[in-house]
Each structure stands twice: as C-alpha cells, then as structure tokens.
Amino acid sequence: MSISKTAKIDGSVDFGQNVVVEDEVEISKDVKIGHNVVIHAGVKIGEGSVISDNTVLGKFPFKASASATTKIKKLSSLVIGDHVMIGANCVIYTGSILHDNVFVGDLASIREDVEIGEYTIIGRGVAIENQTTIGKHVKVETGSYITAMSTIEDRCFIAPEVAFSNDNYLGRTEERFKHFKGPTLKKGSRIGVNATLLPGVTIGKDAVVAAGSVVTKDVLGAIIVAGVPAKYFRDVPKDQLLEEGGD
Numbered sequence: 001m002s003i004s005k006t007a008k009i010d011g012s013v014d015f016g017q018n019v020v021v022e023d024e025v026e027i028s029k030d031v032k033i034g035h036n037v038v039i040h041a042g043v044k045i046g047e048g049s050v051i052s053d054n055t056v057l058g059k060f061p062f063k064a065s066a067s068a069t070t071k072i073k074k075l076s077s078l079v080i081g082d083h084v085m086i087g088a089n090c091v092i093y094t095g096s097i098l099h100d101n102v103f104v105g106d107l108a109s110i111r112e113d114v115e116i117g118e119y120t121i122i123g124r125g126v127a128i129e130n131q132t133t134i135g136k137h138v139k140v141e142t143g144s145y146i147t148a149m150s151t152i153e154d155r156c157f158i159a160p161e162v163a164f165s166n167d168n169y170l171g172r173t174e175e176r177f178k179h180f181k182g183p184t185l186k187k188g189s190r191i192g193v194n195a196t197l198l199p200g201v202t203i204g205k206d207a208v209v210a211a212g213s214v215v216t217k218d219v220l221g222a223i224i225v226a227g228v229p230a231k232y233f234r235d236v237p238k239d240q241l242l243e244e245g246g247d
Contacts (some may be wrong), residue, residue, distance in 0.1 A: 003127075004041075016053065028082070028148065040094065049080055049202065052088040052106070059093045061112050061130070087124070097112040105142070117154065125192035150182030153241060158192040159211070166199045166229055193231075206241050 001015060007025040008059040016035035021027075025039050028047035033039075037051050040058030051057065058078040073233050075095030082084070084098050088104035097105070097114035105124035113127055117136035122128065128146045135154035140146065145228070147164040164183050169176035186204050191197070192211035203209060204221030213230040222241060226233040 006175075010047075022058075022075075034088065039185075040078075042094070043080070044077055045080040046082035046084065046100065048082055049084040049086070051080075051086050054088055055086055055090045055092075057086075057092050059091055061093055081118075093130075094167070097149045099136075101216055123160070127183075135187075147182045149180055151184040153185060153187040155188045155190075157190040157194070159191060161194045162191050163196045165197065168199050181214075206236055 001017065001019050003009070003021040003088040004023045006023045007021045009027045010029040012029045014032045016033055016037065018036045019033055019111050020038045022039060022041040023122045023140045025044045026044045027091040028045060030048045031045055031164045032050045034051060034053035034055070034090065038056045040060070041059040059095050064102050078092060078094045079097045081102065082097055083100055084102045086092070086104045087108065088214050089106055090104055090108045092110045093112040094112055099118045101119045101161070104110070104122045106128065107125045108122050110128045111130040111132045116134045118124065118135055118136065119136055121140065123141040123144065125143045129148035132146055132150045134152045138152055140158045142160040144158050144160065145164060146227040147166040150164050150167050166178055166180050166182040168179060171182070181200040184202045186202065187204040188206045191209045192213065193215045194211055195209045195215065197215045201215050202218045204220045205218055207219045208224040208235070209215055209219065209230060210224060210226035210233065213226050214228045215225065215233035216229040219230070221226050223230060224233045224236055
C-alpha cells in the first residue's frame with residue numbers, strides 16, 4: 001500500500017490491499033476502499049462511501065490528436081459525496097462531481113466535467129462522456145452510452161443499451177465544431193431499450209421513447225414516440241405523469 005504523507009484520511013477508513021493514495025487526497029470517516037484501488041491527487045471522498053476493487057478515481061484525461069471534445073486544461077479535483085457506492089473496475093476522471101448517495105455499477109466510466117445528482121444510479125458498463133450533467137433520482141441502465149455535452153434532468157429513466165450522439169457530421173469537415181451538442185432529456189422523460197438519440201434533440205418532460213426507436217427531432221412532453229424515425233404513437237397515460245403521482 002502506498003499512501004502520500006499529504007493525504008488527509010480519517011482513522012476509521014478501511015483499506016484493502018495494494019491501494020495507492022496520492023497527494024492531497026481527502027477521505028472522510030467510515031469509507032471502505034477495496035483492493036488495488038488507485039486514488040489520484042486531490043480526490044475528495046465523503047463519509048460512508050464504498051470504493052470497490054480495481055477502481056481508479058481522479059484519472060486525468062488523455063487527448064487523442066483527432067479528439068474534438070477533450071481539452072487539455074486545468075481541472076478541479078474529483079469530488080465524491082457522502083454514501084456513494086462505486087463498483088469494481090470503474091474509472092472516474094478528475095474534474096467531476098458525484099453527489100450524495102449516487103450508485104455506480106461495475107465497469108462504468110465517467111469522464112471529466114460530469115456532474116451527477118443525488119440518488120442517481122449509473123448501471124454496469126455505462127459510459128458517460130465529458131461535459132455532461134445528470135440530475136437527481138435518474139436511472140441509467142446497463143451498457144448505455146451518454147455522449148459528451150448531454151443534459152439529463154431529474155427523474156429520467158434510460159434503459160439498457162441506449163445510445164446518445166452529438167455529431168451530425170460523423171467526424172468530417174470543420175463545420176461540425178460549431179454544432180456539437182448531445183441530447184437534452186427534460187424531467188421525467190424515459191428512453192426504451194436500444195433507442196438511439198441523434199445530436200441536439202430535446203425529449204420533453206414525461207415523454208417516452210419506445211424501445212429500438214431512432215429520435216431525429218425534438219419530442220414534445222407527455223407523449224410516446226416509436227419507430228425509425230420516431231413518430232407520435234400516443235399520449236403518456238395520466239397516471240404515469242410525475243405530477244399525477246407516477247414514480
């Protein structure tokens with residue numbers, strides 16, 4: 001185990017074997033750290049949180065020569081709130097914030113400049129790219145891909161294998177740099193399994209995108225869309241709307 005002398009660690013912290021803790025890390029009381037965890041410089045971990053085996057916290061991003069969204073810049077420290085649970089083999093980058101009671105499943109990847117609200121669940125193998133904001137009480141299920149520059153508001157549901165996109169030019173021409181934007185999901189919207197959301201679309205409050213759909217344009221609130229391309233199917237039943245008591 002390698003722990004920097006400048007790290008501030010509460011005496012109640014439980015460490016596994018082969019843990020690395022770099023300079024200026026702060027770990028609060030009753031935190032549990034699994035085997036082979038690497039905690040890079042400056043990371044802050046709130047009380048009662050659990051970090052499982054082989055996870056890396058506070059990784060600094062590399063920039064590929066052709067990358068359009070990764071910027072080499074000074075980033076703030078990774079902040080992990082109270083009672084956050086992070087699974088095994090996760091990589092969470094510096095410059096992000098996970099608020100209290102967030103759950104992150106095994107094998108997830110969370111890039112820099114990401115903020116995740118309280119009680120949100122990030123499923124197994126989910127990839128969340130940089131400059132993304134996710135609200136409170138959101139569920140992002142197994143294997144979903146959340147592209148850079150996306151916004152997901154409170155109480156949204158994203159089923160397994162959903163894919164977001166942010167580049168209509170597919171990596172060609174300089175014009176694309178003016179238009180990068182991920183999807184925006186308004187409060188309470190729900191996305192079915194294996195749906196695809198194209199760049200810049202907005203999914204309205206309480207709207208539903210059916211499984212396997214391809215969303216090419218904005219979706220109004222409280223309606224269901226389905227198909228390729230996705231079109232109006234019917235209204236969302238009133239008992240499923242958030243203001244009517246639906247969960």
